[in-house]
Every structure is written in structure tokens, then in C-alpha cells.
Amino acid sequence: MKNKKIIYRTILFIIIIALLGFAIVWVLPLFKNWNKPLAPGLDLPTFTANPNLISTQSQTTNNAKPTDISAKNSDQKELITDTSTEQETDIKSTPEIIKNPIDATETPSPYCGGPETMMVLALGIDTRADNYLYGLADVIRLVRVDFVTPKVTVLSMPRDLWVEIPEIADNYGITEGKLNQSYFYGTEGMGYYHGPGGAPGLMARTLALNFGVHVDHYGTVNMLTFEKMVNALGGIDLYLPYDVDGRPVDDKTEDMGFFPAGHHHFNGDQALRFSRIRKVDTVFDRMDRQTMVLCALKDKLNSPSVFPRIPKLIASFQDSLITDLSPAQISELACLLPKLSRENIIFTSIPKEILKPGRAYDEHRQNTTFIWEADYNIIRDLITQFQAGTWPDQPKEPSCP
Template sequence: MRRLFLGLFVLLLAALALWAYPLLGPVVRQGALPSREGLRAPLTLLVYGSSPEYAGYHKRAPERFRGLADTILLVRLDPGANRVVVLSVPRDVWVSLPGYGWHKVNAASPLGGPELMEEAVAQVTGVRPDRYLVVSTEALRRGVDALGGVRVCVEKPMRYRDTAAGLSIDLEPGCRVLSGEETEGYLRFRKDALGDIGRVQRQQAFFHALKDQLLSPAGLLRLPRAVAAVEPYVRSDLTREERGAILGFALKRPELVSLLLPGRFGGGGWEVDQEAWRALREVYFGGGASREADLKGRLVALVYGPGQEALLERARERLRALGLRTLPHPVDLPPSRTEVLENGPGDLARALGEALGVPHRVSGEAVLGADLTLRLGGDFPL
């Protein structure tokens, strides 16, 4: 019996070694293991994706991490609230870059690298990042493939081809697991009415899907392989101690909040709504508290799909009884579940979610122009 237990113990150690082996290279190069204490104070990161650069037609240049910023995120790691806040900054926000004049914010990367990107985002948001992290598009493909794909719901047909960039997008509506190449197409597609803002909203949906995948048993099993696959395609000024603290913080499974920098189309880009942004910044980047919510007269966008017209009418009746106005918002794919979304402090979403008995969350996926968004899934309470 003792030999049996000893054999099982050795087998367990061998399995653990095989699981952790892909992490050996990154740990040696980065010198970071998860810290037991995690983060002691909030840390704000500028995270952005670097578009490929080209040395000639159809020929990618060696990676310098100086391409146009394709995705721009201001990430607040808050150990006190056990929360990660991801603010998406649209690439078409205009900003005055020191020494270069007025440009769209994504141009700061090729002009001045991470340091100028930090300055540009600080001017746009009023929040100065503590550190930066630049990711190439290759990291996305390899990381998703190493995880075995990520399950995403594609809400509309997406077709686009760019032969020079080697980008081919051909996605049909439906919920399924996307490969790394398909994920890149899903996240980079912007040939629709909302342009870059629609792409930002899809990126935010992907963040939540990726979190679910990483915390699943299969995701945890494949996590070391994914870290090893991504590590060569990332550049950062994080210290060794900060990397370990972030890993320790991540093990505490913090809440994820995703936001779109509030604003509207105008002036050849995205004009920031300064009043709405101040309210968000106070709550999520300044340590302020949420306020009491008054739902009366608020506008709610009702997201529904084909065949859900009767469900739409029942939802409108319930919302009108609560003193709310409604705006039908049809989509090609019926929502997979019922939920309330708010790109705001979250007090309104919480109040409506509790009134209806449905889940709620803060996300920039909310429909533009409405105070709240209610997605009507088949589980909507009658």
C-alpha cells in the first residue's frame, strides 16, 4: 500500500512538472513568481496593441513595437476593491502631442513609442499610467491558440479582406470557439456603421469571454502554455517585483469592469463627453463611491433578435411600469442570456437588475445613446 501511495505521489509530481514546464522560460527571463501578498496599492497600466509594420508590399518588417496603436486600454488594478477596471480609449480621439502637434491618439506609438503614448493617454483621460505594456498582434493569435480557443458570440456577419496586411475575416453570426486567427479578425473588424467604436465593444465582450476561459478547468490547465506562447511578443517597463505582485493579485480572482471612454462621433473622430467621464473616473480611478440611482425617465435600449418580438413587448411593458423609456435595438443574433449593461458608474444597472431580477454589469458594450441596455435572452423573467 505504501508503494502504491508513493507511486501515485511521484506520478502527481511528474504531472505537476509537465504542467509548469512551459513557464520555466518566462520565469527565468522575467524573474517573477506570484507574490503571496499581491498588490499593496492600486497600479495603473497603459496596455496597447501594436499594429504590424511593413518593409514592402505584403512583407512584414521585424517587430519593433512601434506600429500604430490598434487597441488602447487604461487598466486600473485595485487591490482594495479586488477589481480590475479596463477603460478602452478609442483610437480616433484627437490629442496635441508635444513636439508633433495634433494627431489621433493611436499615432503617438510610431512617433514616440510608449513614453509618448503614456503622455497622450494622460492628456485624454487625466490619468497618468504608472507602467506600460505593449502587445503585438502575434501574441493574440498564439495565446488564443494555446488556450484552445475562446468562445465568443458573433452578432453579425463580418467579412473583410486586406491582402497587404494578410488579414482575412469571414465570420457568420453564432456562438462558437474562435481560433487565434479568427479572434484577430473578430477584434480588428471595423467595417460597419460604428467603425472603431463597434470594434471596441467587441473587444470588451472578448475580455469577459477570455476571463471565463482562463478561469475554467481547461483554461487553467493550458495557462502555462499560453503564457509561454505570448511572452516573446510583449514589451513592458514593469519591474520584477511588480510582475510578481500582479500575478499574486490575479490569483485572487478580482472583479472585471470594462468601460468605453464616453463620448460621441464628431470632429472627424471621437469627442469625449467630459462630464460623463469625470463621473466614471471618480468612481473607478479615484476611489469615489457610487450614488443612489433614480430610474425614472431613463432610456433603456432593448436588444433582441429574430423571433423575439413578443418577448420585446413584454419587456417594454415591464419597463414602462417602472417609469422607463424604451428604445428597440434589433440584432441578427438573439442574446445568449438576459443582462443589464451600463457604461457608467453602475448604480443604474444595479437598480434595474434588482428590479427585474436579472444579472447586471458595467460594460462599454452598452448601446450608444441610451442610459441602460437590456439584453433579452430566453431566460428573461416573465
């Protein structure tokens, strides 16, 4: 009996020592780095979007909705100015109302301990390498996270917009290019940019300079990592209302496969190929397919079998993606996921009515290339409203079915 007690105490002692060792090796470093960004931050300067950048681009198309929005904003600004003057007069004459407000209401607290809002630049890079030395930004999304409502709104930016690219002209003479090239010029392999945030940092500065976007954080994933992440989740499920044919249309087109209408379970390779199909239709259809995949990923992450494993999954891919979010901020975003209703996950894009196909000379490639022309003042107006949470309007149907 005495020997059994000794054995029991010995085993208990070993377990305690093992737990302490686990805490020292794993928990303490995690706690120490809990609020530390996983990659260098953006450290963005204050940019004021310049309405005279590059050329004015093409004029607005006939009666495009964004023009009406812009006009509406002008009227609202005048109305706000007049109202502010009247309110100032009333406050001076009736100070007791300020001392004892009757109708004051408390502002709801953000969920999950997060900030009221967070703007994240989400980038998908067109390389299958196991590093980020090179690559173009194949997917460019601005993600506005509202921790109060809660609500997530995702704006897709056309990668072929012709923009001014800052901070590389002195050494390399390049001042303009496609939006997706601003990431390429910022990569370590190109060596054009050595400022904060690396390639995502140059992309963020380009967006700020041209469109007045203020990004808080960024997240970057390449094709290889995306494929591995989908596989780690056990694949994704989605429904196609129509056939999607990604088979080659010429010798230069990569075979992305044929996906018939109906229910599908995609592994990482299938999800990636489906997302990249673009030669058979338009860039807008491609964005819609990418949104379908993102919705399917959201559903899988929110499933009972996967959601508890999110911290472990994030840890396993920590070295395979680039983000300046800290573990604490990633935890806040993961916490918010199950609190989002379908109606409050919204995907939108720059209206196709204001985009026109055009050509521009590419200094890097020494040839002319396809670009999207647009009235950038309209895009700036839309992005200002997007950042304020007033655009787009709540859709009649959820973005994710």
C-alpha cells in the same frame, strides 16, 4: 545486492546533480530577476492636465450624462470643503476622540501581496511583424486593478481623439495628432522620441498631458503575438447574439470574414479578424466586439486546464510582448484572476454622447483626417473619477456574461 545499492546511489546522485543544475540554470536567474521590470519603466514626470490644450473641441451635447456628473462633482467639492472645516473645529475641542477611536475599522489588506491599486496602460498594435519597430495603437485601454476589493475596471479610449503630443516638437515640429499616433511617433523605427518607456512611454505622457491620467505600468502586444497567444491557449469560446459580417464593403476594405449568430470556438486568426471588424458599423460596436474577445480570454485563462500553465505561457511569450511589469507583479495579477467575480470585472468607454465626428489637418500625412471632437473637460472629470474608483457605476448586468 551490493551492486544494486551502488546503482541506486549513483542514480540518486545523478538526480540530485540534475536538480541542482536546473536550480542554478533556471531558478536562480528567475529569483534574481523576480522584481526586475521586463522592459524600461515609464518614469513619468508630473503633468497637470491643461484645460486649454488644442481647441475646446465641440460643446457638450444636450443633457449628456457626463455634464451632470461634472456638476455633481462641483457640488461635492463644496460640501467636502465645508465638512473639513467643521471637522477641524471638532478635533481641536475633543482631542480624546482621536486618542481612543471607538468606531475605527481596519483597512482590508490587498490580495496576492499586490498594491492597493495599479493602473496599467494596455495597448494593441496594428502590425503582424515579429517586432515593434513601427505601428499605431489600434487598441488603447486603461486598466484599473483594485487588489483590495478585488476588482478590475477597463476603460477604452477612442484612438481618434485629437490630442497634444509632447516632447517631439523641438526636432520634428509635430505638436498634435490622433491619440493612437502618439505611440507611432514613439516607436524605434520612427525615431522621434528617445525618452523613458519608448512608444508606450510617449503614449503615457500624451494621456497624462491631455487628460491627467497617471499610469503605473504598461503592456503592449502586436497582432502576431495576440494570434499566437490565443492559439497557445487552445482557442477561445464565445457566443454571438447576432450575425457579424466583416466581408469587404469596397476595394479598400480587408476581408475579415462572416460570423453567424451562435456559439463559436475561435482560433487566433479568427479572434483577431473578429476584433478588427470596423467598416460595417461603428467604432463603438468594434469596441464591444473586442470586449467580447477579452471576456472569452479571461474565461479561458481562468479555466482549470489553463490556469496552472499561466507562468509557463508568460515565460514563452516574454520576448514577444513589451511590458515594464516584473515577474513578481505578473504573478500578483495572475493570482488575482480567480478571485474576481463576474460583477467585479467591468468594461466601459467614453460616453458616445460627448463624441462628435470632425476633421483635422495631419502634419505627418499632409492631409485632413477623421477625428473625434469632444469637451475634454468632461473627459478629464470622468478619468479623474475612474482613477479614484468612483466611475463607472456598478452595472446592473456583468460586463462579461
